Amino acid sequence: MSHLTPPQTLTREEICHLIDNCAYFCCLPSRDLDSLEQDLQTTSEPILPDSERDVYIRIQIEDGGNMIGNSSCYGLKKRLPQTETPVIQECKLLANLSGREHFNRI
Structure with missing residues (x-):
């Protein structure tokens, strides 16, 4: 995760890899992000390449309404738009797992 930095664009394959390797996820309109992110406790510590700590990643997909x-x-992968270029908007270490009740558990 240390190689993911905002505002980095991602390929379809990279998005699918992230989806396949996530423990929790949530796909919602950007207007609903503020309330979700308020419950997350992140840290400004750098994400180390060998870190096993949980990371919050927010990805903007302009034409992702079907997701x-x-x-x-x-x-999510089935409804991922073919022509869209997703952009990472946030990538931060989580200080703890509070706020995860808003996400779907894999």
Whole structure:
């Protein structure tokens, strides 16, 4: 995760890899992010290449409306737009796991 830095663009394969390797995820409209992010406790510590700590990654997908509300990784990947270039907007270490109740558990 240390190689992911905002505002980095991602390929479809990179997004699918992130989806396949996440423990929690949530796909919602950007207007709903503030309330979700307020419950997360992040740290400004750097993400080390060998770190096993949990990371919060926010990815903007402009034409991702069909992905909203999906509760499965398969559904997210299936509805991932073919022509869109997703952009990482946030990538931060989590200080703890509080706030994860807003996310779907894999």
